[in-house]
Amino acid sequence: MWWVLGPEARMALHVGADTNVIGSPSQTGNRGTIQDYASFNPSADAEAIRKAIQGIGTNEETLIHILTTRSHAQKQLIAKEYQVAFGKELKDDLKSDLSGNFEYLMVALITSPAVFDAKQLKKAMKGTGTNESTLIEILTTRSNRQLKEISQAYYTAYKKSLGDAISSETSGDFRKALLTLADGRRDESLKVDEYLAKKDAQILYEAGEKRWGTDEDKFTEILCLRSFPQLRLTFEEYRNISQKDIEESIKGELSGHFEDLLLAIVHCVKNMPAFLAERLHKALKGAGTDELTLNRIMVSRSEIDLLDIQGEYKKHYGCSLYSAIKADTSGDYEIALLKLCGEDD
DSSP, X not given: OTTSOOHHHHHHHSTTOOOOOTTSSSOSOSOOSOOOOTTOOHHHHHHHHHHHHSSSSOOHHHHHHHHTTSOHHHHHHHHHHHHHHHSSOHHHHHHHHOOHHHHHHHHHHHSOHHHHHHHHHHHHTSSSSOOHHHHHHHXXXXXXXXXHHHHHHHXXXXXXXXXXXXXXXXXXXXXXXXXXXXXXXXXXXXXXXXHHHHHHHHHHHHHTTTSSSOOHHHHHHHHHHSOHHHHHHHHHHHHHHHSSOHHHHHHHHOOHHHHHHHHHHHHHHHHHHHHHHHXXXXXXXXXXXXXXXXHHHHHHTTTTTHHHHHHHHXXXXXXXXXXXXHHHOOHHHHXXXXXXXXXXX
């Protein structure tokens, strides 16, 4: 059937799709909880959603079933079918019929990944104060292709380049590093150069531990542009030279949001699912829930590495992500998030 997506159609439609390149940030391959739905029929799904939100009351169960089991690419087709059949934007009808965190999650699920990330970045830089941790999370965990698509989506939506927005909301070495990441110029080749690793490790050592003061530009250039496999080898060489882990040196030499950003890169290089599991743990622990972070990671990683994130969560925090979400959320919002998790591990 025409609506069962082949690889090329999926690549074309899945805006912001993961490239699954080992040398890129989104490197873990297809370890998501959502796959393409086998017996997919976009017109039938659009019709079912219309019935679920039409008239008095809403059939939340139908919405949750469809929107948490179809891939991003399939949901884009459902939205197109919905527009053709009913003359309305699906997201607008969902917004007018739902409310609260459940509304936000359902709308996020039908938004293309690049547009979703662009909106998250805009929200992080809106109003007084900047949510630096959101900027760091998104810009350190997306591939070059994703970053370029996010930049396009940002400009289309807000008529301002992402680089200009970052420049106006941040400063100093933190700004430089964010702009370098946002450019999407990280090496994504699979080759690892042992000579370069030794050379970069020496440069990092001389830029930090070996001198009075720190040459921040060297840290930015190497950590923001080298491939992840290359950086893994560089960090091993760094330990041989300095007798310290790179994290220890970064903490001793740098400070503030720039330090936070470089540590995030190191953690992603070593184990990105563990980095994102930690972000989820912080969003769920303590008084109140950080729903923005919870939604963002659950939605953006649902087709990439959410299974690996769940494994790291259980390993580090002694309970499953499923049970943590169940304990911290409620109602249809909870049901939808648990569906994204899949079965409790």
